[in-house]
Every structure is written in C-alpha cells, then in structure tokens.
Amino acid sequence: MSLLTIKQLYITDSHTNQPLVSDINFQIKKGETLGIIGESGSGKTITCRAITGLNDSRLKVEGHIYFDGIDLLKVSEQSLREQRGGEIAMIMQQGSRAFDPSTKVRKQMFETMRAHTKLSLKEIEAVLLKYMDFMNLKQPKKIMQSYPFMLSGGMLQRLMIVLALALKPKLIIADEPTTALDTITQYEVLEAFRNIKKEFDCAMIFISHDLAVINQVADSVLVMKAGQCIETGLKETVLYQPEHTYTKYLISTKQKINQHFKKTMRGELHA
Ligand SMILES: Nc1ncnc2c1ncn2[C@@H]1O[C@H](COP(=O)(O)OP(=O)(O)O)[C@@H](O)[C@H]1O
Numbered sequence: 001m002s003l004l005t006i007k008q009l010y011i012t013d014s015h016t017n018q019p020l021v022s023d024i025n026f027q028i029k030k031g032e033t034l035g036i037i038g039e040s041g042s043g044k045t046i047t048c049r050a051i052t053g054l055n056d057s058r059l060k061v062e063g064h065i066y067f068d069g070i071d072l073l074k075v076s077e078q079s080l081r082e083q084r085g086g087e088i089a090m091i092m093q094q095g096s097r098a099f100d101p102s103t104k105v106r107k108q109m110f111e112t113m114r115a116h117t118k119l120s121l122k123e124i125e126a127v128l129l130k131y132m133d134f135m136n137l138k139q140p141k142k143i144m145q146s147y148p149f150m151l152s153g154g155m156l157q158r159l160m161i162v163l164a165l166a167l168k169p170k171l172i173i174a175d176e177p178t179t180a181l182d183t184i185t186q187y188e189v190l191e192a193f194r195n196i197k198k199e200f201d202c203a204m205i206f207i208s209h210d211l212a213v214i215n216q217v218a219d220s221v222l223v224m225k226a227g228q229c230i231e232t233g234l235k236e237t238v239l240y241q242p243e244h245t246y247t248k249y250l251i252s253t254k255q256k257i258n259q260h261f262k263k264t265m266r267g268e269l270h271a
C-alpha cells in the first residue's frame with residue numbers, strides 16, 4: 001500500500017483564477033524516493049507545500065492528498081498541524097533561514113523537539129547527538145551553543161536534516177535542499193541523503209532541477225512543466241528511456257552542459 005497518494009491535484013491562484021497546477025497524480029510507498037524535476041516556476045514547490053498545508057491562503061488546493069489513508073484536504077486544521085509536525089518533515093532550500101539568528105541553535109532545536117514529541121530534555125539531547133553524529137557534524141556540543149550566523153549554510157542545512165530525522169517522520173520532503181550550497185557542501189549533503197535512504201525506511205520526495213542529483217537519490221521520477229505532469233515512472237525509464245520530448249530536451253541539455261564543461265576543462269574550448 002502506498003503511504004502518499006496524490007489524486008487529481010489542482011492548485012489555482014484565487015486572486016486571478018489562474019491555474020498553477022493541473023491534474024497531478026502520483027503515489028509513494030514506504031522506503032521509496034520520488035524525485036520531482038522541472039524548470040523554475042513549474043509548480044514543484046506549491047505541489048509539495050500543498051501536502052503540508054503550508055501554501056499561501058490565496059492558493060486554492062483541490063483534489064485528494066491521501067496520507068496513510070487519510071485525505072489531508074478533508075481534515076481539520078488541528079489534526080493537519082499534528083500530521084505536518086510529526087509525520088511529514090520538510091527540508092527547504094535555505095535551511096539557514098529557518099533558524100532565528102538571535103537564538104542559540106540548541107534552544108531552537110530543543111523547542112522544535114518539545115513541540116512535536118513527548119521526549120524528556122535528556123532524551124532530546126541524546127537523539128540530537130545521535131543524528132548529529134550520523135550527519136557527520138563534529139563537535140556537536142559546540143555547534144549547539146552557537147548562534148546560526150556562526151555556522152555555515154551547509155552546517156545549518158545538516159542541522160535541519162538532524163531535526164527532521166529526530167522527529168522520525170514517515171515522509172521527508174526535501175525541496176531543492178542542495179541548491180543554495182557550494183559544490184563541496186552540496187556533495188556532502190547529497191551523501192547524507194543517500195545515507196538516509198540506506199538507514200531509514202521513510203518515504204521521500206526530493207525536488208531538484210539538477211538531473212544528476214535526482215539520478216543519485218530517486219527511485220521514481222516525475223517531470224513537471226507549466227503546472228502539469230509531463231512524464232512519470234521508474235528512474236531508469238524516465239531518465240534513460242524518456243518518452244516525452246520535453247524530458248528528452250531536459251536530458252540532452254544537461255548532457256551538453258556536461259560535455260561543454262569537460263571540453264573546457266581539457267582546454268579544447270576557450271571561454
Ligand atoms: N503565493 C503565491 N501566489 C500566487 N502565485 C504563486 C504563489 N506561489 C507560487 N505561485 C506561482 O505558482 C507557480 C509555481 O511556483 P513554484 O511551485 O514555486 O515553482 P517551482 O518550485 O517549480 O519553481 C509559479 O507560476 C508561481 O509564480
């Protein structure tokens with residue numbers, strides 16, 4: 001049985017009546033990672049925010065979002081908040097922005113854990129240290145005593161992942177989690193996601209405009225363009241034997257950029 005089933009999802013801008021997302025359908029099973037690709041503005045973020053109910057109220061969401069058998073679009077705000085906090089974790093592009101710059105990391109992480117779990121302070125400490133170790137964050141106590149501005153974007157992003165894991169969600173939604181990072185940190189964070197896939201049995205939605213990233217983490221792929229699903233299926237099919245012209249175009253563009261890069265590095269091209 002699938003953990004998440006999205007059926008005929010439509011999102012409309014209620015101010016202009018403009019359709020933003022039309023007839024999106026997909027399913028995710030426990031332990032499965034769905035990669036969503038598509039150019040900027042194609043509706044990836046608002047589709048995922050519809051799942052957690054985090055969209056701007058001007059966006060009208062219609063259709064069905066079944067999570068563990070319950071249609072999230074039919075339940076009350078209160079129970080939605082509980083689901084959102086505990087069972088679905090969202091990791092955003094700029095993890096650093098989620099932290100309040102004037103409060104030490106430790107206090108913020110503890111407050112989040114207190115709000116969503118019944119763990120004691122001691123248990124929270126233990127679970128945070130465990131996942132900081134898993135995320136390869138050295139000197140965890142020193143990090144926790146820091147203010148966010150003292151830490152790099154990559155560290156704060158890893159702390160966001162620590163929090164997400166500590167809440168033991170059934171579904172992790174990562175919306176371009178590596179886009180705002182430099183290349184080396186991107187690699188580290190991506191490595192962390194691969195480890196999560198190996199160690200945890202949760203389901204994941206991983207949004208990225210980078211096909212190479214999706215190729216590394218996803219089991220299945222959904223391609224979006226202008227609010228519509230262009231193609232969906234197993235990664236091996238969508239990325240290596242795409243049917244749709246748009247998917248082929250995305251893949252060939254990526255390959256051209258890679259070839260250009262290699263030629264430039266070999267000195268065959270002049271910038
Ligand atoms: N709060 C909002 N009000 C009106 N339109 C919005 C709002 N948020 C997003 N949109 C529009 O919805 C479309 C999809 O946006 P988004 O999901 O952020 O794209 P992506 O994540 O694929 O780059 C865009 O045309 C964007 O302008």
Ligand SMILES: [Mg+2]
Nearest residue numbers: 044045046175
């Ligand atoms: Mg987005």
